[in-house]
Structure formats: C-alpha cells, structure tokens
Amino acid sequence: MPSLISPSERDYILKGIECNIRADGRQRPDYREVILETGVISQTSGSARVRLAGGTDVLVSVKADIGPVLVDPETGEGADKGQIICNVECAPSASQQFEGRGADELNNELTQMMTRFLSHNTTTLSTPSSTTPSSTGAPNNNGAGGINLSKLCIIPGEQCWILYVDALVLDYGGNLVDAVFMGTRAAIFDTRIPKTEVQDLGDGNFDFEVLDDAEDTEVVEGREDMPICITLNKIGARHIVDASPLEELCTEAKLVVAVNRSGELCGLQKGQDGGIEPSLLLEMIQFGKTLGQTLIKQLDAKIKAEAEADTIKRQNGQPVVKLGFFAQ
C-alpha cells in the first residue's frame, strides 16, 4: 500500500480519468473482477472470502453465539431482539502501514460504518439515547441493515443469538469498503443458525435447548435485503468506482453509498479531505444506487449458483471442494 504519490503520477491518473481511461485499462464506471466464495472456514456459522482482481482480499466470518439481550434502560427496547456485532480488522500482513497501531483509525472507521449500515435499529446514529419504541406503533421495518433481528431472539427479555461479524483484511488493493460489505453480505447468506426449542417451565420461567442437527438449521431472515456499498471516488471533476490504491491517493473526496436490492439508500458517508458540490453529490448518489443494484443482482446470482451446486453435490454424495486459500 503506497502512502505517497508523485505529482507526475497524479497528473497521469488525473488526465487519464478525464479521458475516461484508467491505468489498468478500465473506464470510469468499471468494476474489477470480483472473486467471491462462501463457506471457506469450517469453524464459523458462515464465512465468505472476497477478492478483487487488483489484490484486495477480505475474509469475513459470522459466528452465532448465545448471549443475554441488550435492553435499553429508558425505552425497554431491545428485549425481543438479537444483536449484530461488527468488527473489521486490517491484518499487518496486508500492508506495512497496518503494523502495530497503524491500522487503528481505519479499523475503527470501517467498524463504525459497518455497525451503522447493518444494525437493525434505525436510530443507531443515536446509540447513546434510545431506539424506536415499539409500543407506540412506530413503523417497524427491518432497518437499513435488512436483517430481521426479532427472529434472532430466543427468549424475549433473556437470551438471544448474537451474530459476530468479523472481517479480516488480508491484502490491500484499494476499494476496501466495497469488498468488506460484499463479503459480509455473502457471509450472512452462508450463515446457518441452529434451531432452538423453548420450554415453558411455568412461573414465567423458560428454558431452551439448542438442537444439534446440522441438517436442520435456519437461515438469517432478511438477508436478501442487506445492503452493499459502492464507493465513488471524486478525482478532478469526475468520479470513478472501485479505485486502485494509486487512484485512492489522488482522490479528493470519496462517497460511500449503501444500497439494497430494491434500490433504497441505506447509508451515505463522505470520506477523505475534500468537498463535493451538492449537484455532483446527488449525481453520485444516483449513480451509486444504479450500479449497486446491478452489482447485487450479479452477486446474488453467483451466491445462489454456488449454493445450488453444493447442494446437488451433497445429494449425490460427492465431496464439496472449495477453492480455498491456494486458488489464484
């Protein structure tokens, strides 16, 4: 991961983008090839690995764990909901700069962004205060993250499933945010949660049992509505998607647009130290939205095809072979 760029290199990239041709031959709105694979780590409830042709390599794992529900003391909200806890970590192997505390800021930025875009509760932005009081009949939609957290609750007010979403950046080749979100979406798609059986012990006491049947598991409800992110990098007067590390260094301002399959915007965040005119901002949002929808369709088709192929193989008693870590 280079940290500095020479003026001539910057000028080369800038002029290229102006002429709609980039250093690796792509045009401005072109994405690199995405290599996506699910179910790569056996220890997890769900996992995915995303690679962009330029080198970015992200591994996302989802682990389902049972824990107490988190209740907001003020509103009493959250008693009937599971939780999603996100974490992004950049491995020092990805770049010299990530060594020691070097990646702290980036880790924190990505983790917070992921928490904000994925968590159910629509008022995550106001974490310290409150959540939508369900009693007042406020609209209970599945939030920006799409996932139906109520389905993750086992015993209301006591126990729930907690999904720990951990993304590990193994290699850095630009456009980290998009890769992390693509991986997260795929990993949640891959996630299977064991079924539970709740027993009423009377006196308002409940007990539950986790069914230990690998065949009989549940998928995460609302996974189709999870958003992905499109990062638009403003370079000069133009904007590009899926920037390479060198292009990222030329970026004046970047805009992360989170969009779900029905084209609803689930989050927006500006990054880098530049400004954007409001008209361009709206244009970029529109562009990101259209592109994101197309990309989700392609990713869904890919995930579906892979899942189907695996099922057929399993039915026929054939071993399911994954590309694994040696694939190029």
Next chain:
Amino acid sequence: MTSVANAVVPGQRLGHVQEYSAGPGTYSHQDFLYASVVGIKKIIEAQGELPTLTVQRENSQSAMPEIDAIVTCKVVRVNPRFAAVNIMVVGETPCKDDFQGIIRVQDVRATEKDKVKIYNSFRPGDIVRAQVISLGDARSYYLSTASNELGVIFGTSVAGGSLVPISWQEMQCTKTKAIELRKCAKPM
C-alpha cells in the same frame, strides 16, 4: 465604527481579480477574491498597479516560523554537531507554543566554518537571534546565525552574572570579568 462596516468573515467575496490583487488574508478562487480570515478589509492603492486588497486580522493567529524570518530563540541543548533551540518569538510576535529549531555547526558563521566549535559559540540558556533557512526535518526548523546581527544577544556566565559582548566572539561577565566565548550578535 467605520471600521466595523468593512468587517469581513472567511469566504466573503471581496472583489474581482481584475480590479484588485490579493494581499494577506485573502485568496482568489475562480476570478474572485475572497476573505480568508475574520477582520477589517483594507485597500492599499498602488501607483501603476492594481490596488491590493488585504484583510487585517482581528485575532492574530499565533506566529509561525517562515523561511528568512528573524527569530529569537533559547538554546536548550548543545552537542558538537548542532545547538538545539526553542523558537519563542518570530519577528515581533511571540509564539504561543515553542517551535523547535537547530543551528548546525556549519550555519553558525559565514567564514571559517570548519573551525567553528559549537561550545565556543552557544551555551544552554543563551538567547539567540537567528534566521530561518529551511523548514528542516520532521521535527526542527534549521536556523542560521551567519550574519553580523545574528548570534547570542543575552547570556549568563558560569558565575551567574550577565554577559556583555566585547568582541564578535567574546563576552565578558559583569560580576567576575571572566571572558567567555560566544558567537555574539552585533548590538543594534
């Protein structure tokens, strides 16, 4: 109160670049001049040139060393290669926070640079007038005293008395009359 009428804030458009040239406290952006600080707008007329637009700051920003600026600093450390100093005043304006600077052995005087000994030029505690020659490295500014007016302007002797310059490289203690070596600044 007339001055308040001319008060401006950052981002305020002041005029067209064809009418005025940009002075301190202003910047030009797409054919127009804008104010970049809070203050009073002033127009300085010039013969044969465009009048210069300046904005005089109301709250002066704390001083920062610039290249070629004359600074007053205090020696904190010496070693054979350089004297480390804290820059306390830039020109006439004091700095809120001390900036670090170093006077390298080759920048102490203009002639016979190879014969310069730092410990015969500066001692910790001396107040030195120097000129900024470069922004230096990540930490310190590089300073020079290679000029008659530059060098130690105030110092204390080993005995604790103040030193008076008696030649360009000697100073005398007012208490003990002992002579100590310094790179003296020419009294102004």
Next chain:
Amino acid sequence: MATDRKRVAGPESSVAPLVEYPIDHQPWTPFTEKRHDSHRQPEDLRPIYLKTGLISEANGSAYIELEKTKLTCGVYGPRPVKRAGQGFSDRGTLNCEIKFATFSCVKRRGTMRDAQEKELSQILSQGLTPAVRLELFPKSNVDIYITVLESDGWGSCIAAAFTVASVALAHAGIEMLDLVAGCSASYIPTSIPSTSSSTTSEAPSEGATGSITPQIFMDADLEEEKFQQGSIVLAYMPSLNQTTHVLQSGKAEGAIISQSVEHCVEACNKIFAVMNHALLESIDQKTV
C-alpha cells in the same frame, strides 16, 4: 472497554430516573402533533445562540446552543507537531477531538474516548479540512477540541459540532477558504403504517416499508429522533457551494435524500448568517 485505573469509576451501568408524569401525560408522537416543541414547523431549525471567545487560553473558541444542545469548542495552533513518528509534511494537519461530557446524554458516557467518539472526531476533521488553508501551515498542527455539554438529538449534535468548530477556527485567525455550516435532518413517518394488524415483532420483510413517505424534519431533537427512519447530517461551505461532509443512515428513497440535501443546504445558508453575525460581533466588541 478501556478504563482509566487512576480514576474513581462511576457506576458500571446507569438507569434513567423514574419520572412521574401527570395522568393525562401523553408522550409526543409525530402522528398527533407536528413537532415535539410545538412552535416549530417541520422545516424550521431551533434558534441558535453562537458566541466566540469563551476560553481565554485557546487561540480561538466558540460556544453554540440550540435549545438543549450545547457545545463548546477550543482551537489551539498552529503549533508544532507533538506526536513523534509523523514525518515531514509541507501541509499542516487538522486534529479534531470531540468528547461527550459524561452527563451529556441520557445514559452516562465513559470518561475515556470511546470508539464512537473517535470515529466522530475523524468525521469532523474530514468535514473541516476542505475549508482550512493547510498549505499555509507546513509541518504544524491545528488542534480542535469540542466538548458536548448537553446533547438533544444526535444528528443536530454533530451538525452543531461542525458549525461551532469552524467559527472557533475563524476566531483563532486561522486562514480558511470558507466557513462550514452543519445541518441535520430526520426522516420521520407521520402516519401509522396501514399494516397495524400485524404485531410489531412480525415485520413485513418486503415492500411494505416503502409505502409510507416519511416527512423531513429539520434539526430533529431527541424525542423526534426516536421515531426516525433515517437521518442525514450535512456539512456545507455556503460561499463556495461545496458539501464537505455527508453522513446518512437508515433507509430512504433517493427522492427523499435529494430533497433533504436541498433542505439542508438551504438551512446551512441560514446558519451561515448566524455564524457571520457571531464573528462580526466579536470584532464589534473590540472596536467599541
């Protein structure tokens, strides 16, 4: 969580006091009344009080108050870079830190900076950097410290932080391209969804969410934020017509976003007038 062992820690968890409301007390909902403080229209901001020069030690400082949202900001610098390991740079750096006072929110905040405050600090410096002429401060640092004394509405708090920080920067005499005004808006549905027959836990996963068009509430307060579907915070430089930051969360249609961006830009221009006034007032006091 990081703890400071030299400090006497507060209780691990805190509980909001039980308030006894009169029997006929009805909590505010967007379905009954227009706004939580009934004198406002949806597009109205809260009145802003802005003053410079509260912290005598700082190079520049400012205080902002939007009814129950109160923030102070101190600006120090340009001063030499203290942190070791930061190489030579011919541009200055903007270091922004925001801290919520322990008593500023409904729940007690920790004394140490948490992950959220760290991210907010980053967001603020990203939004303020475009406005500062950092090329004039080689290898120096401008430090901005914002303290949230009272927070009534998360979005408005971030927006106010942008506003107060840029006024403090200008007050410190730091060369800037423009002032940055911040504004927030929330998308709040004003009618109860027609799917009232379904229980709250049984949320329809498809389609139904898009059926109600939410209303844009400018500068929402805490009570109003409880009902929001999503919110946006926009930082904007009025003279240069540039947005320096945008932060949106929650689901929304594209049309709502563009509408709210326009509303925010409009509101930022109004806030800009207040900022102007506060800065000119600081000159006034000196000359009189």
